Amino acid sequence: MKPFRYEKASAIASACTSAAQPAAKFIAGGTNLIDLMKLQIETPAHLVDINALPLREIEETPEHGLRVGALVSNSALAADMRVRQRYPLLSQAILAGASGQLRNKATTGGNLLQRTRCPYFYDTTKPCNKREPGSGCSALRGLNRMNAVLDVSDNCIAAHPSDMAVAMTALDARVETVARDGATRTIPIDTLYRAPGDTPNIETVLALGELIRSVVLPPPPPGRQLYRKVRDRASYAFALVSVAAIVAHDSNHVRSARVAFGGLSYKPWRSADAEGALSGATLTRASYDAAGTAALKNAHGYGHNDFKIPLARRTLRATLADVTGSI
Amino acid sequence: MDRILQLLSDLSRRRFLETAGATGLVLASPLARAQTPPEGASVHGEASPENEMVTLTVNGTQHTLALDPRTTLLDALREHLGLTGSKKGCDQGQCGACTVIVNGQRINSCLALAAMHSGDEITTIEGLAHGDELHPMQAAFVRHDGLQCGYCTPGQICSSVAMLAEHKAGWPSYATADVATHPALTHAEIAERMSGNICRCSAYANIVAAIRDVADGGRA
Numbered sequence: 001m002k003p004f005r006y007e008k009a010s011a012i013a014s015a016c017t018s019a020a021q022p023a024a025k026f027i028a029g030g031t032n033l034i035d036l037m038k039l040q041i042e043t044p045a046h047l048v049d050i051n052a053l054p055l056r057e058i059e060e061t062p063e064h065g066l067r068v069g070a071l072v073s074n075s076a077l078a079a080d081m082r083v084r085q086r087y088p089l090l091s092q093a094i095l096a097g098a099s100g101q102l103r104n105k106a107t108t109g110g111n112l113l114q115r116t117r118c119p120y121f122y123d124t125t126k127p128c129n130k131r132e133p134g135s136g137c138s139a140l141r142g143l144n145r146m147n148a149v150l151d152v153s154d155n156c157i158a159a160h161p162s163d164m165a166v167a168m169t170a171l172d173a174r175v176e177t178v179a180r181d182g183a184t185r186t187i188p189i190d191t192l193y194r195a196p197g198d199t200p201n202i203e204t205v206l207a208l209g210e211l212i213r214s215v216v217l218p219p220p221p222p223g224r225q226l227y228r229k230v231r232d233r234a235s236y237a238f239a240l241v242s243v244a245a246i247v248a249h250d251s252n253h254v255r256s257a258r259v260a261f262g263g264l265s266y267k268p269w270r271s272a273d274a275e276g277a278l279s280g281a282t283l284t285r286a287s288y289d290a291a292g293t294a295a296l297k298n299a300h301g302y303g304h305n306d307f308k309i310p311l312a313r314r315t316l317r318a319t320l321a322d323v324t325g326s327i
Numbered sequence: 328m329d330r331i332l333q334l335l336s337d338l339s340r341r342r343f344l345e346t347a348g349a350t351g352l353v354l355a356s357p358l359a360r361a362q363t364p365p366e367g368a369s370v371h372g373e374a375s376p377e378n379e380m381v382t383l384t385v386n387g388t389q390h391t392l393a394l395d396p397r398t399t400l401l402d403a404l405r406e407h408l409g410l411t412g413s414k415k416g417c418d419q420g421q422c423g424a425c426t427v428i429v430n431g432q433r434i435n436s437c438l439a440l441a442a443m444h445s446g447d448e449i450t451t452i453e454g455l456a457h458g459d460e461l462h463p464m465q466a467a468f469v470r471h472d473g474l475q476c477g478y479c480t481p482g483q484i485c486s487s488v489a490m491l492a493e494h495k496a497g498w499p500s501y502a503t504a505d506v507a508t509h510p511a512l513t514h515a516e517i518a519e520r521m522s523g524n525i526c527r528c529s530a531y532a533n534i535v536a537a538i539r540d541v542a543d544g545g546r547a
Binding site for chain 1: 377379395396397399418419420423426432433434435438439440442443486489490493496497498499500501503505506507518519520521522523524
């Protein structure tokens with residue numbers, strides 16, 4: 001690990017100012033950042049520890065949603081009874097990720113900002129545009145079975161690893177931030193992440209020193225919620241494909257549907273195409289398959305990960321069948 | 328088996344006492360972000376501009392350490408306090424051998440900076456027993472032969488003790504069919520909740536039996 005200066009921030013304003021220095025970084029749970037620092041993939045010169053900041057509350061919002069402080073641990077969020085009753089999808093998604101130990105340490109803001117687990121991002125002996133801009137992408141023609149198939153570029157095909165963020169994307173969560181000059185803004189979670197394009201090293205729209213303060217969950221939409229994750233082993237593994245679905249229906253037809261995928265893109269993939277195909281559709285296998293075809297119509301495999309495209313369609317079908325209690 | 332565990336326990340306690348005793352008070356440089364060590368606390372290392380003064384309460388004893396900020400909580404426990412019960416397996420949060428209990432919650436001490444835990448209460452495997460009386464979970468692991476080589480065992484035991492507290496508090500898991508309910512601690516629930524602790528010898532069947540025994544009130 002490279003040496004760094006350690007600072008325990010006592011106020012949001014000073015934390016943002018400190019983190020706006022060159023090569024400075026916020027640290028919250030540290031479960032991803034410390035690992036990357038040991039491997040010298042992350043080499044901050046200055047670490048701003050934000051754990052003492054008052055961002056650990058989950059509170060009701062006037063619109064009957066919840067505001068989740070950035071430092072609320074993944075465990076605390078998944079175990080909160082309001083989340084379990086009103087946003088079961090979010091509890092399920094969080095509990096599908098990592099281990100009990102990691103969820104106790106990992107935070108809401110940190111989970112959103114965790115880095116990809118692309119094996120070449122971790123392998124410092126290989127080119128990686130995300131780790132070393134301009135060096136090339138080893139995954140394009142490498143071992144890419146965990147990599148993305150939607151809306152990535154020839155410069156980077158890394159997938160976003162979060163489960164929590166997939167559920168939050170289906171729930172239309174909003175990310176509230178505070179910038180180094182004290183300005184606050186609200187970012188719809190679907191626009192938090194930047195497409196890799198030519199700069200896969202820049203992953204979000206956040207500015208230097210801009211801190212995630214909270215995540216707001218709007219009131220839950222009507223319908224049943226379900227998160228389904230497909231992975232290489234039964235527990236404690238990143239998703240090959242996951243689906244977050246919220247579906248309202250009557251006895252024969254879908255009234256409204258929300259669908260987001262994990263494991264397919266640089267961000268949680270909300271599929272307006274699948275949602276459009278499902279609106280008013282019958283509760284049949286044919287409808288669910290049509291939604292899957294619509295969702296994956298622009299998908300592109302890179303060899304080892306070609307299987308993700310049919311797997312995503314089938315996972316969507318199975319999730320829709322489960323959440324509607326049909327077929 | 329009991330005899331071996333007893334010997335190991337005696338050894339680690341002796342080493343711990345030696346380390347904790349062999350300390351000299353360090354005069355804190357004004358350059359260091361030093362805290363005045365509380366009365367009776369042991370002080371380790373030298374204060375310097377590069378070091379952080381870190382106060383950890385480990386198994387009920389307060390220690391003040393001057394540490395390079397890069398020091399993980401695991402290395403602070405093992406290398407600076409001589410508490411080698413917590414093991415370094417993967418050193419990347421995947422195996423769980425380094426699991427300790429911080430302020431009542433289990434974490435991977437390899438993915439925690441000691442400086443970030445200044446002021447925290449830490450329980451390691453060395454702190455679970457009361458004198459010669461094993462913690463019920465330690466006794467259950469012995470009774471059910473919940474280990475083979477034993478390397479993962481301190482992490483398994485710390486993890487399972489905290490896991491039972493999580494379950495008692497009503498926390499759901501991925502194995503819980505309806506997350507809004509308080510699930511019974513089935514085999515599937517134990518397996519899922521313990522998935523952060525890997526056993527290379529694959530003693531899982533007996534580990535689950537030991538945990539089950541304690542959860543059911545056990546004989547301990």
